[in-house]
Amino acid sequence: MRALFIAAAALSLLFGYIGLHQYMGESARFTDVLYNALQLFVLGSPMTDDGGPYPIPLEIARFAAPGVTFYALVEALRLVFASEAERLRARRARNHVVICGLGPVATTLSRQLRAAGHTVVHITDSPSQAIGRGRRSLLCVVGDARNPDVLRAAGVAHANAVYACAEDSATNTAIALAAGRRQRGERPLAVYAQVQDPELCLALQARHLGTTEPPAIRLDFFNVDDLAARHLLAKEPIVPPLDRPPRFLVVGATAFGRAIIVELARQWRVLAPAVMWRVEVAVVDDMATQVIDELGFRYPFLNKVCDLRPYDGDLLTVLAGPDAPEVPDRVFICDDDEQVALKTALIADRLWRGGPGTVIVRQDQLATLQAAFDGARDERLFDEVSGTLRLFGVVDAACDPGLIRDDLGERLARVVHETYLVARQRRGEGPDETPSIAPWQRLPDRYKVENRAQAADIGRKLRAIECVLAPRVAAGGEHTFTSQDVTRLAIMEHERWLSARLREGWRFAEELDDDRMLHPGIRRWDDLPDSMRTVNSDAIRELPGMLADYGFRIVRMREGS
Numbered sequence: 001m002r003a004l005f006i007a008a009a010a011l012s013l014l015f016g017y018i019g020l021h022q023y024m025g026e027s028a029r030f031t032d033v034l035y036n037a038l039q040l041f042v043l044g045s046p047m048t049d050d051g052g053p054y055p056i057p058l059e060i061a062r063f064a065a066p067g068v069t070f071y072a073l074v075e076a077l078r079l080v081f082a083s084e085a086e087r088l089r090a091r092r093a094r095n096h097v098v099i100c101g102l103g104p105v106a107t108t109l110s111r112q113l114r115a116a117g118h119t120v121v122h123i124t125d126s127p128s129q130a131i132g133r134g135r136r137s138l139l140c141v142v143g144d145a146r147n148p149d150v151l152r153a154a155g156v157a158h159a160n161a162v163y164a165c166a167e168d169s170a171t172n173t174a175i176a177l178a179a180g181r182r183q184r185g186e187r188p189l190a191v192y193a194q195v196q197d198p199e200l201c202l203a204l205q206a207r208h209l210g211t212t213e214p215p216a217i218r219l220d221f222f223n224v225d226d227l228a229a230r231h232l233l234a235k236e237p238i239v240p241p242l243d244r245p246p247r248f249l250v251v252g253a254t255a256f257g258r259a260i261i262v263e264l265a266r267q268w269r270v271l272a273p274a275v276m277w278r279v280e281v282a283v284v285d286d287m288a289t290q291v292i293d294e295l296g297f298r299y300p301f302l303n304k305v306c307d308l309r310p311y312d313g314d315l316l317t318v319l320a321g322p323d324a325p326e327v328p329d330r331v332f333i334c335d336d337d338e339q340v341a342l343k344t345a346l347i348a349d350r351l352w353r354g355g356p357g358t359v360i361v362r363q364d365q366l367a368t369l370q371a372a373f374d375g376a377r378d379e380r381l382f383d384e385v386s387g388t389l390r391l392f393g394v395v396d397a398a399c400d401p402g403l404i405r406d407d408l409g410e411r412l413a414r415v416v417h418e419t420y421l422v423a424r425q426r427r428g429e430g431p432d433e434t435p436s437i438a439p440w441q442r443l444p445d446r447y448k449v450e451n452r453a454q455a456a457d458i459g460r461k462l463r464a465i466e467c468v469l470a471p472r473v474a475a476g477g478e479h480t481f482t483s484q485d486v487t488r489l490a491i492m493e494h495e496r497w498l499s500a501r502l503r504e505g506w507r508f509a510e511e512l513d514d515d516r517m518l519h520p521g522i523r524r525w526d527d528l529p530d531s532m533r534t535v536n537s538d539a540i541r542e543l544p545g546m547l548a549d550y551g552f553r554i555v556r557m558r559e560g561s
Contacts, residue, residue, distance in 0.1 A: 005071065009041075012064040016040045019058025020047060040065035093139065093155040096121055100145035100175050101166035104364065105194055105224060108399040109163055114138060116401065121154045146174045148181060161190040163404070169195040173204065173221075180217040190218045192404050198223050198255045202471040202551050205408050209552070210459040210469045220407030227398035229259035232360070238267050238279070241329070245277030245307070249328040249351070251315050251344060253285035256362050256394060257334035261308070262299055266549075269305045278307040282325035288312050298472040298551050319350045331359045338366045345389055356387035363391045408550065412455040413448065414440050415549070419542045420451075423535055434512055450500070457496055458543070461489045466557045469547065478553045481544065489543075490536035491525045498522065 016037035024033060024047065036047045040062055048054065048062050096119040099106050110120050120138050123145040143150035145164070156162060162179045164172035172193035179191050195201035201223045208219055238246055248264060250257045261281055268279040283292060288310035296303050309325065311318045318324060331351045335341040345351070345361045352359065363369070369391055398404075417440055424437050436447045462468060465485050481489075501522060509518035521532055544554055 005068070005075075008064065008071075009068045012040070012061050012068050013037055015057040016061030016065055019055045019061055022055040023047060023058055037061070041069045042066075093119055093121060094158045095119075095160050096155060096158075098123060098151075098154050098156055098159050098162045098179075100124075100162065100164045101172070101194075102126065103165065103167055104395045105399060106163070106165040108395050109165065109401065110138065112399055113401055118160075118401075121159070123150060123154050146171065146178050148178055151178055156189070159189060161192065161405075164191065164193040166194070167196075169193075169197065169200060176217070176219055180215065180219070188216065188218045190405070191220075192407070193219070193221050195221045195223055198226060198258070199471065199473050201226070202473070206469040206471050206552055209408065209412075210462065212460040212463045214456065218407075218409070220404075220409065222398075222404055222407070223255070223259075224394055224398040225254070225256040226259045227400070227403055228392075228394035229256060229263045231397040231400055231403055232260070232392060233263045233267055238264065238271065240271060245280050246330075247280045247282070247326055247328045249282045249284065249325055249331045250334060251284045251331065252334035252336075252341070252362075253283055253288055253291035254334045254336050254362075256336075257283070257285070257332065258291065258295060260332050260334065261295060261306070262302070265299070265302045265306045269301060278305055280307045280309065282309045282311060282328065284311045284313070284315050284318050284325075286312060286314070294473075300545075300548050315344055315348055319348060324350075327353050329354055329358065333359065333361045335362065338363050342366060342369075342391070352388045354388065357390045359388050360390050360392050363393055364395055366391065409452060409455055412458075412546070412550070413451040415546050416454050416539070417443065417447070417451045419539055419546065420535070423538045427531070435514055450497070453496070453500065454493065454539075457493070458547075461492050462554060464488065464492060467554050468557055469552045470555045472548065472551050472553045477555060478544075479556045481541065481554075486537050486540050489540045490533065493536050493539065494521075494525050494528070494533075498524075 017033055020033050020036050021028060024036075039046070040048070043066055048058070054062070097113050098121045099110050099113075100123045102124055106122070110122060113120050121141060122138060123141050123143065125142065125144050141150060141154045143153070145151065145154075145166075156179055162175070164175040164179075166172050166175070172195065176191045176193045179189060193204075195204060201221045204221045208215070208221070240246055246268075250260055261283065264279060264281060285291060289312055292308045292310045296308070302308070311323075311325065328351075331354065333341045333345050335344065341361050341363065345359055421437060421439075429437060435444055438444075440448070459469070465488060467479050498521070501519065504517070506517045506519050506522055508520070508522035509516075510520055512519055521528065525533070547554065
């Protein structure tokens with residue numbers, strides 16, 4: 001439509017110039033003719049005041065030009081009213097999702113959320129780049145998402161979630177802060193802020209987890225590579241061979257490569273009790289040895305379940321050497337440079353022996369090339385090497401709203417519950433004792449809420465013994481709980497639990513009765529039997545290890561205290 005409008009305006013000007021030139025005569029100056037032709041658009045050309053007759057081109061132009069002007073005015077008014085109507089719809093939206101920023105993450109998230117039936121309000125400071133503007137399930141608000149007035153215009157007070165997806169991590173953190181100030185209502189707003197640097201993401205998570213007061217919002221920071229690795233291995237879990245440990249090759253110790261290593265270890269740890277081997281992970285990178293040492297320090301469980309084998313150097317040299325790794329079950333080519341990653345996969349023929357889909361190539365913009373390898377026969381452009389190669393789009397995988405919602409707080413809550421289950425099972429208790437002794441998937445919602453509250457209380461407890469959380473990114477002093485620490489924190493946990501139960505109306509009874517809200521633990525710490533004290537104390541003793549699994553450590557704020 002815009003092209004048609006421009007063509008109509010140009011033709012009107014051209015016909016007007018030609019007609020006026022004929023009407024004014026050969027002696028008329030070019031500028032005078034052009035000036036009068038432009039005046040046709042505003043009904044102001046003095047040359048058309050004498051009533052004619054006029055040349056045919058001028059007759060056409062003196063009606064067409066005002067028509068173009070009228071259309072432009074109508075279109076301008078339409079855009080103004082449409083924009084205001086859109087802002088009004090955004091402000092009045094309820095239970096919607098707000099996405100802030102531009103780029104592939106914002107675009108992909110918007111598409112997936114709308115596909116799931118959510119209304120999306122997109123905040124951008126560049127209206128020309130608004131995501132899919134004009135669609136019914138997608139509204140646009142123009143402005144800086146760090147501005148509280150802009151957030152109010154996006155209806156943040158009544159939104160379900162805010163995704164801060166700007167390219168700058170500091171901007172996303174500022175958006176989260178502003179969203180917290182706009183929070184209203186009983187249900188905390190969920191805010192998810194993208195952070196490009198994995199170590200910064202870990203540090204910000206530590207600071208948020210260490211807060212002593214319940215925040216106004218449910219906040220988490222996410223990293224695309226970390227989410228993509230979790231998505232990939234959740235969809236394609238490790239399948240242990242019958243007669244040997246599984247073997248993996250990670251090419252490129254990038255953020256995605258490191259995340260793959262950690263997720264492989266997490267998954268194998270779940271399987272490890274049933275097998276005797278450590279999973280073999282070969283890492284090829286110029287700094288493979290250093291990276292493995294850093295990961296081993298950051299995640300202490302890593303070396304317990306993985307046989308990490310560093311190969312310092314480039315892949316082709318390593319494969320041609322005498323100590324080349326054995327043929328892996330799966331290869332992850334993780335170079336951040338998409339073209340380098342694809343080139344590596346296409347020329348390293350020794351990697352093609354693992355079977356269909358076993359060479360996974362990290363891609364982003366080039367992920368759409370997958371159809372060129374394994375699309376329909378009439379669309380396929382390249383040999384897919386018997387299906388061995390697979391391009392993996394990290395952004396598409398990471399922008400799974402369900403995966404982002406499974407934030408650090410939720411994962412810690414699951415670990416809290418798993419620790420509780422282990423303690424109960426050691427005492428010989430089973431599901432018949434209480435509904436709380438059940439896998440997370442079958443756990444009643446009220447117990448999930450309780451586990452989330454316990455995870456959210458970590459910062460308050462640590463502050464009580466003058467400790468804080470720190471990311472495990474460098475060697476340093478790590479506090480080990482003393483017996484006094486364990487007792488004090490166990491008492492705090494019981495008091496927190498007791499206060500919550502009393503607010504809900506629970507009462508003391510010697511026998512547990514969930515239906516009647518009776519519990520034998522509804523009493524002061526000093527009156528608790530040893531078995532109940534032990535449950536709380538064991539949970540505290542497990543806390544440092546639980547946090548270490550996610551890359552955190554507990555440190556003293558003051559030396560010698």
